Amino acid sequence: MGDAVNSGTARRPEGPHTQPRVQRHDRRPPGSRTTQRIPNAMQNKRRHAFLAPQRFALSLFWRTFILLAILLGGGIFAWVQTFRALEFEPRAVQAAQQIASLVNLSRTALRYADGINRITVVKTMSDQEAVRILPREPNDQFEPFELDRFSRAISQELRSRLGPDTVVANSVNGVSGLWVGFMIESDRYWLQADPKRVQPVAGSTYFVWISIALIATLLGSAAIAGLINRPLKQLSFAASRIRDGEFDSRLDEQTLTSEIREVNIGFNRMARELAKVEEDRAVMLAGISHDLRTPLARMRLESEMSMIDDEAKRNMAADIDQLDAIIDKFMDYARPGEVKLVPVSVSQVLDREIAGFRDTSQIRIESRVAPDVKVMADDIELGRVMANLFENARRYGRTTETGIARVQISYARTGPWVILSVRDHGPGVAPEKLKQLTTPFFRGDAARTAATGAGLGLAIVEKAVQRMDGSFELANAADGGLVAHIRLKRAP
Numbered sequence: 001m002g003d004a005v006n007s008g009t010a011r012r013p014e015g016p017h018t019q020p021r022v023q024r025h026d027r028r029p030p031g032s033r034t035t036q037r038i039p040n041a042m043q044n045k046r047r048h049a050f051l052a053p054q055r056f057a058l059s060l061f062w063r064t065f066i067l068l069a070i071l072l073g074g075g076i077f078a079w080v081q082t083f084r085a086l087e088f089e090p091r092a093v094q095a096a097q098q099i100a101s102l103v104n105l106s107r108t109a110l111r112y113a114d115g116i117n118r119i120t121v122v123k124t125m126s127d128q129e130a131v132r133i134l135p136r137e138p139n140d141q142f143e144p145f146e147l148d149r150f151s152r153a154i155s156q157e158l159r160s161r162l163g164p165d166t167v168v169a170n171s172v173n174g175v176s177g178l179w180v181g182f183m184i185e186s187d188r189y190w191l192q193a194d195p196k197r198v199q200p201v202a203g204s205t206y207f208v209w210i211s212i213a214l215i216a217t218l219l220g221s222a223a224i225a226g227l228i229n230r231p232l233k234q235l236s237f238a239a240s241r242i243r244d245g246e247f248d249s250r251l252d253e254q255t256l257t258s259e260i261r262e263v264n265i266g267f268n269r270m271a272r273e274l275a276k277v278e279e280d281r282a283v284m285l286a287g288i289s290h291d292l293r294t295p296l297a298r299m300r301l302e303s304e305m306s307m308i309d310d311e312a313k314r315n316m317a318a319d320i321d322q323l324d325a326i327i328d329k330f331m332d333y334a335r336p337g338e339v340k341l342v343p344v345s346v347s348q349v350l351d352r353e354i355a356g357f358r359d360t361s362q363i364r365i366e367s368r369v370a371p372d373v374k375v376m377a378d379d380i381e382l383g384r385v386m387a388n389l390f391e392n393a394r395r396y397g398r399t400t401e402t403g404i405a406r407v408q409i410s411y412a413r414t415g416p417w418v419i420l421s422v423r424d425h426g427p428g429v430a431p432e433k434l435k436q437l438t439t440p441f442f443r444g445d446a447a448r449t450a451a452t453g454a455g456l457g458l459a460i461v462e463k464a465v466q467r468m469d470g471s472f473e474l475a476n477a478a479d480g481g482l483v484a485h486i487r488l489k490r491a492p
Contacts, residue, residue, distance in 0.1 A: 061229045068221035076213045080206065092150055095198035096157030103162055103182050103191055106133055111184050136181055136188035142169035145178065154198055231260045235267065247275035296320050339378040339467045343491035346420065347371045349379065350409060353386040363394040363405040373411055374491035375418050381464045382488075388457045389422045389484055397424025397482060418490045425481040434474050438462040 109121045110133065122133045145168040146152045155168045158180065167181030178195040181188065231251075238249035249271055251264035300320050304313065350367050357363050375382075390407060397405045405424055412419040429437065440459040458474070461484070465472040470488040477483050 060232055061225050064225040064228055065221050068224055069218055072217040072221060073214060076210065076217060080210060084206075088150065089153065092153035093157055096154045096161065098197055099154075099178065099180060099193060100158055100161040102131055102193060103158075103166075103180055106131070106189075106191055107182060107184055110189070132190075132192040134190045134192065136190045140172055140190075141174075142167070142172045142179060142181075144168070145170045151198075231255065231257070231264075235263065238267065238271070242271060242274060245278075247271050247278060296323055339381055341376045341378060341468060341489075343374045344377045344379050344382055345371070346373045346375060346382075346411070346418070349382050350386060353383050353390065356387065357390055357394065361404065362398075363390065363407065365390065365407040365409065367409045369409055369411045369420070373413075373418060375420075375488040376491050377468045377470075377488055381468055385461050385464050385486065386422070388461050392457055393422070393424040393426070393482075397426030399425050400427070413490065416490050417487050420486040420488070421483055422486070423477060423481055423483040425477075428476045428480055428482055429474070431476065434476070437474055438472070 106125065109125075110118055113121050125131045125133060146155050147170065151170075158168055159166045162180070162182060165183065167179075169179040169181070170176065172179045172190060172192075175192075176195070178193045178198060180191045180193070182191065183189070234251060238251055241249045251267055253261060253265050253268065255261050255264065300317065346369050347367070350369060354365050354367065357365065393405045393407045397407070399406060405426065408423045410421045410423075412421070438458045438461070440456055462472045465486055465488070468488060470486060472487075473485045475483050475485065
């Protein structure tokens with residue numbers, strides 16, 4: 001099967017199914033899920049490549065969303081770092097000012113109070129301001145307050161305000177707090193304050209605000225990405241409808257964005273032109289079919305009534321049948337693309353199509369498809385696919401030993417898919433020409449004049465399989481012959 005063979009013979013399925021009867025046998029029992037394997041490693045390798053999953057790809061929405069989220073998230077991080085750097089020094093100065101004010105107030109109050117009132121002042125400050133005043137002893141043990149950049153800045157600011165002899169400690173004699181050592185004349189004192197007065201902004205505060213900002217960023221990115229990609233999504237949807245043969249898609253030509261408006265206007269104009277071309281094509285093909293078949297019928301009648309010998313009559317009838325088959329091929333290829341997918345029994349379709357090939361001197365077909373195999377397809381389209389493949393094998397897949405085309409049909413269940421493999425044992429096709437076999441009107445050997453078809457058979461097969469949301473692939477078998485793989489969705 002194929003449109004070009006190694007021996008220089010073009011391969012293409014055409015012609016009515018008035019030839020060969022084929023035998024069907026070796027069916028598997030219902031419920032069997034085992035798969036007939038193609039008997040060579042290369043064919044299995046090709047099938048695995050045929051079933052290989054496609055590469056992961058992001059949609060345009062998610063790509064835009066991720067890029068915007070990264071951009072805005074990076075902006076938030078940069079602003080947080082800038083804010084921390086800018087508020088660091090003012091916060092340290094403000095904290096040092098508060099502590100210095102407490103020290104100065106305490107020093108003034110104690111300096112001008114007598115012994116009795118000094119005790120009252122100390123007690124009042126401890127009760128109302130959470131500030132303790134204690135005498136500073138020579139043997140007091142203390143730990144420096146300067147532990148990080150923030151505490152060092154506070155200590156420097158306190159010494160600049162209170163004097164270079166000021167001592168700032170983190171704990172005194174094992175008691176934690178913010179301790180500031182100062183002097184009143186010759187007496188030395190400790191002022192103990194709550195260390196929370198001079199703490200920087202807590203990390204939890206930054207975490208809460210950053211989390212809120214990130215959530216707002218993600219929501220804003222999603223909204224912006226949706227707005228940016230909405231026209232492209234509409235364009236993609238309209239293009240897919242045109243691909244499926246629906247030419248009535250129309251895009252908004254009044255949108256505010258000038259570039260999108262120009263694209264939509266151009267797309268709508270293209271859709272109208274394609275609809276007109278499709279309408280003209282349908283009218284032309286219908287006219288050709290009518291205009292050609294009328295003289296062909298007249299020629300057939302005249303040949304039957306003429307006085308020429310029987311052999312000449314048979315030759316004329318064969319030529320007329322060939323022309324009629326070519327017209328059918330053109331009509332099949334130009335058939336509208338809308339099909340209704342329903343569960344279809346592959347076995348029943350094969351039975352019906354195999355019955356059209358009765359002459360076992362030309363082709364013999366062996367089906368190994370179990371009766372329970374069903375796919376989502378159109379019954380008529382699937383039958384047309386099989387008939388074209390059988391006719392292709394009958395024309396170009398005959399073995400050199402017997403001159404008979406031997407065709408084997410096997411299947412494989414793979415996840416949600418069913419793979420139907422139709423193989424002949426002919427001479428095969430040149431590897432560099434495999435991809436061209438489904439090109440309309442392509443012939444493997446341009447110099448060959450014995451071709452009797454229109455060059456559309458395998459192109460019709462590929463187009464019909466695509467209409468059924470499947471895929472079609474041709475490959476050479478390692479031990480000779482051509483294999484056609486048809487992948488269709490498995491029926492539930």
